[in-house]
Amino acid sequence: MVGGGQGAYIGNIHRISSRLDGAWQLVAGAFDVDAERGRAFALTQGIDPDRSYGDYKEMVAAELAREDRIDAVAICTPNFTHYPIARAFIEAGFDVICEKPITATLEDAVALEELTRESGRFVGVTYTYSGYPMVHEARKRVADGEIGRVRTVQVEYPLEWMATAIEHQGSAQASWRTDPKKNGRGGSIGDIGTHAYHLAGFVTGLKLKSLTADLSTFVEGRALDDNAHVMLRYEGGARGLLWSSQVALGNSNGVRLRVFGEKGSLSWFQEQPNELVLASLDGRTLIIKRGAEELSEDAKVRTRTPPGHPEGYLEAFANLYAGFAEAILARQSGRDPGPIGQNLPTAYDGLKGVAFVDAVVDSHEDANQPWLTPLAV
Numbered sequence: 428m429v430g431g432g433q434g435a436y437i438g439n440i441h442r443i444s445s446r447l448d449g450a451w452q453l454v455a456g457a458f459d460v461d462a463e464r465g466r467a468f469a470l471t472q473g474i475d476p477d478r479s480y481g482d483y484k485e486m487v488a489a490e491l492a493r494e495d496r497i498d499a500v501a502i503c504t505p506n507f508t509h510y511p512i513a514r515a516f517i518e519a520g521f522d523v524i525c526e527k528p529i530t531a532t533l534e535d536a537v538a539l540e541e542l543t544r545e546s547g548r549f550v551g552v553t554y555t556y557s558g559y560p561m562v563h564e565a566r567k568r569v570a571d572g573e574i575g576r577v578r579t580v581q582v583e584y585p586l587e588w589m590a591t592a593i594e595h596q597g598s599a600q601a602s603w604r605t606d607p608k609k610n611g612r613g614g615s616i617g618d619i620g621t622h623a624y625h626l627a628g629f630v631t632g633l634k635l636k637s638l639t640a641d642l643s644t645f646v647e648g649r650a651l652d653d654n655a656h657v658m659l660r661y662e663g664g665a666r667g668l669l670w671s672s673q674v675a676l677g678n679s680n681g682v683r684l685r686v687f688g689e690k691g692s693l694s695w696f697q698e699q700p701n702e703l704v705l706a707s708l709d710g711r712t713l714i715i716k717r718g719a720e721e722l723s724e725d726a727k728v729r730t731r732t733p734p735g736h737p738e739g740y741l742e743a744f745a746n747l748y749a750g751f752a753e754a755i756l757a758r759q760s761g762r763d764p765g766p767i768g769q770n771l772p773t774a775y776d777g778l779k780g781v782a783f784v785d786a787v788v789d790s791h792e793d794a795n796q797p798w799l800t801p802l803a804v
């Protein structure tokens with residue numbers, strides 16, 4: 428692991444969820460931007476001091492020299508560091524699991540996606556919400572035509588934790604997220620809008636044609652948007668509306684997706700992730716529960732406990748890790764991956780996310796708020 432040291436947020440989620448199925452072991456790391464703090468943290472994680480590194484460059488060189496070298500690296504650092512770190516590991520022949528957004532700039536995302544393709548390395552991107560079994564169930568039902576042709580997609584990612592200027596009150600997480608050089612051009616749209624955009628495309632299979640956007644910065648003095656409204660036009664005529672907000676009081680982590688088709692609709696809400704709501708033309712509304720016998724294989728392979736024993740965020744994250752392991756093992760042994768190793772977010776999805784953010788900011792910055800097509804859709 429690179430990043431994810433003492434006091435960091437997402438590194439711990441990676442550590443817990445990667446261990447859930449026994450497919451991964453954490454054996455080495457450069458956990459912190461501060462080498463000493465990183466080494467001290469590595470000790471608390473039971474990492475052999477020989478494999479606790481001062482920085483990622485030292486880690487690449489030392490791991491490459493070992494026979495029992497790592498298989499892959501998980502990159503859990505702020506956005507602007509993803510590209511140089513991922514590049515160094517890929518060029519040394521390692522597979523990569525990278526946090527979203529895959530890079531802070533479009534230029535870096537294009538270069539990283541190209542490098543991934545040319546190298547044949549696996550690069551997985553942790554778009555968390557595509558790990559949930561009921562999100563896979565929704566995807567399968569849309570693909571099977573259960574709600575008919577999709578007409579509109581409403582996707583939102585509201586958060587409340589940045590409703591005040593906490594970047595000036597000692598929040599490490601908010602401080603780099605509000606710095607364009609470290610976060611990238613899009614504030615809320617880069618941080619969480621990318622999740623929403625991926626989720627909508629993942630479930631519906633729709634390809635974006637163009638978008639127009641309106642960004643706002645409600646917290647005084649903040650350098651990036653903390654609220655975004657984006658209208659979406661998909662190929663084939665479907666329409667979408669995406670809202671991301673870091674200032675939406677009352678919303679701890681309110682990711683919500685609603686897909687409306689000609690014959691019905693599907694709704695999923697991350698704070699009740701074990702349920703998928705299906706409404707149909709005949710006026711009936713059905714709550715489909717995780718673990719039910721009738722569910723698709725895609726949902727079943729991502730389910731660990733029987734209905735009634737709730738699963739959530741950590742298990743969804745673990746499904747991505749189980750999938751990444753399966754994809755890598757399948758490649759190593761020259762076979763096709765099993766179902767959990769399919770439909771995973773990879774470098775191209777990462778590029779699509781960054782291209783989306785770039786088009787959103789371009790559309791907003793032009794006073795005419797034109798309809799724009801992202802570089803990758």
Ligand code: NAD
Nearest residue numbers: 430431432435436437458459460503504506526527553555
């Ligand atoms: P954070 O500020 O809490 O932690 C960042 C960690 O990286 C710290 O330990 C820091 O010391 C370390 N670090 C920084 N530069 C480093 C370097 N060059 N080498 C080694 N370590 C370095 O950040 P966070 O909130 O955990 O976010 C990290 C990444 O995870 C971001 O890209 C963010 O967008 C992403 N994230 C994803 C999700 C998700 O749902 N998938 C959720 C939260 C954050």
